[in-house]
Amino acid sequence: MPRSTTSLRLLTSALAMSLGPAPAWAQSTPAPALSLELNAAQPSDKGCRLAFVVNNALGADLSKAAFEIALFNEAGVVDRLTVLDFKDLPAGKTKVTRFDLAGADCGKIGRVLINSATECVGTGVDPAACMRGLKTSTKTGIAFGV
Secondary structure: OOHHHHHHHHHHHHHHHHHOOOOHHHOOOOOOEEEEEEEEEEEOOOEEEEEEEEEEEOOOOEEEEEEEEEEEEOOOOEEEEEEEEEEEEOOOOEEEEEEEEEOOOHHHEEEEEEEEEEEEEOOOOOOOHHHHOEEEEEOOOOEEEO
């Protein structure tokens, strides 16, 4: 192997090792987020009880957070619009909240759609932050999202 090729390989290897992983200060921080997980849908004596796991990683306490949701039946037709009030959501905390939807049949809910944040209030919080940072997931067979 020619000497120049060997030198070039050694130089390239040394350069690659010197770069290493990015230092902690150069790594990007996660974007502020409000995570809503539809965790359960269970029949109740009133109708259907939806349980949500909420994590506020927006970086500020929310004194009030509420969302207008649309419930779709299994045929994809809007069954109803309602507002779910999650009340206060402390920064960095996870909270479980349940809502009883009177007259709703859990087995006939095909999809839950978040239409908008009707309330997103907190000191120094942009009212649009709840929708902008919203991340949804589900542990049920019901589609859930924005």
